[in-house]
C-alpha cells in the first residue's frame with residue numbers, strides 16, 4: 530500500500546489519499562545470481578540447496594506434512610546456500626528487497642502474480658525482467674493451496690520468508706485479505722517447506738492502531754510472536770519503517786510549477802524520518818542473517834533528523850531557490866469529512882472503504898511516523914533509529930530534475 534495524500538487534477542488522478550505522506554496533502558501530485566529469470570516451469574534447472582535436516586514444529590493446516598529441517602542451520606551457511614522466499618516481491622519495497630538479496634548472493638525465489646504492479650500493468654515477462662537474478666515463481670498468495678502447490682513444484686526447501694506484501698488499496702476487506710490472511714498463508718506455506726525465519730515488512734504506525742490495515746498487520750505480527758514462543762527454533766524480524774520517499778514527493782512537481790506547498794495545521798503536526806527504498810531494502814536484507822535482528826520488532830527511519838511537513842516544504846523551496854509559499858489547512862476539515870462519511874456509510878454500506886480512507890487521511894495528517902515513547906505517550910525522534918544514507922533532500926532534487934517516475938502510489942483513487 531502506498532501512503533500519502535494526492536489531490537492531483539481530475540485529468541491525471543482525481544483525489545488520492547496516501548497515508549504516510551499525508552503531510553503532502555497536495556501532490557502533482559543468483560538462485561544463484563548468475564541465473565537469469567525463470568518461470569516456475571523452468572525451476573528444475575535451479576541449483577538450490579536441497580538439504581533438509583532436523584525437526585520443526587510449524588504453523589500448519591490440517592493434514593499438512595511437515596518438512597523436517599534444522600531451523601538454525603541456514604545461519605551458518607553462505608548466502609548462495611540459503612533459499613529466501615520473497616512475497617510482495619513486485620511492490621515498491623519488495624522489488625528493491627529482491628535486488629538487494631540477489632546482490633548479496635542469496636538464492637531468491639520471488640513470488641509474483643501473473644499480472645503484477647499497480648493496476649496489474651506488468652506481464653509475466655515484465656515481472657521476470659524486473660526481478661532479474663531471482664527465480665520468479667508465479668503463484669497466488671491469497672490461496673494457501675495454490676501457493677503450497679507452487680512451492681511443492683519447486684521441490685526445494687525454504688530457509689527464510691521475507692514478506693513485503695501489502696494491500697494496494699488500504700480498503701478494509703483487502704487489508705485483512707493481504708496484510709493478514711495472505712501473509713499468514715506465506716508463513717504456513719513457508720513453514721511447511723522448512724522456513725525457520727520470517728522477516729516481515731510492517732509499519733511504524735501500528736504502534737497506535739486506529740485503522741483496519743494496522744489491526745490486520747498487528748494480528749499477523751502477534752502470530753509471528755506466538756509461533757516463535759511455541760517453537761524456539763523459529764525466529765522472526767518485524768521491520769516497522771517510517772515514511773517512504775514516494776509518500777513525501779507528491780508536491781514536488783506542483784511546487785516546481787509555482788503552486789504553494791499545502792499542509793495541515795501549522796505544518797508541525799506530524800513528523801517522520803523518511804527512508805529510501807534502497808536503504809530500507811538493505812535493512813530488511815540485514816534481517817535475514819544478522820543475529821541482533823532475531824526476534825526483534827525493529828522501528829526504523831532514514832538518516833538525519835526528523836522532518837515536519839513545514840520543514841519538508843521549506844527544503845523544497847530552498848532547492849528551487851523560490852520564496853516559500855504555504856497553504857495551511859485546518860485539521861478540523863478532516864474531522865468534518867470523516868463525520869460525513871461515517872454518516873453516509875450507515876446508509877450506503879458500500880462506502881465503508883471511502884470512510885476508511887478518510888480515517889487513514891486524518892491519521893496521517895496528525896500522527897508522526899516516529900517511535901511512540903511508552904512512558905510519555907509522545908512521539909520521539911530521538912528514540913527512532915536511523916539507517917542508511919539517502920536523504921529526502923537528495924530525493925527532492927532528483928524529482929525536480931527527473932520527475933516522479935518509479936514513485937507512483939497505489940491503485941485506487943485514494944492510495
Ligand SMILES: NC(=O)c1ccc[n+]([C@@H]2O[C@H](COP(=O)([O-])OP(=O)(O)OC[C@H]3O[C@@H](n4cnc5c(N)ncnc54)[C@H](OP(=O)(O)O)[C@@H]3O)[C@@H](O)[C@H]2O)c1
Pocket residue numbers: 530531532533549550616617618619620621622623641642644645646647649669670671693694695696697707730731732733769770771772773774776939
Ligand atoms: N508508504 C509508506 O510511506 C510506508 C511507510 C511505512 C511502512 N509502509 C508499509 O510498507 C509495506 C509495503 O509497502 P509498498 O509501498 O512496498 O507496497 P506496494 O508497492 O503496494 O506493494 C504491495 C505488494 O503486495 C502485493 N499484493 C497486493 N495485493 C495482492 C494480491 N491480492 N495478491 C497478490 N499480491 C498482492 C503486490 O503485488 P502486485 O504487484 O501483484 O500488486 C506487491 O508486490 C506496507 O505494509 C506499508 O504499510 C509504508
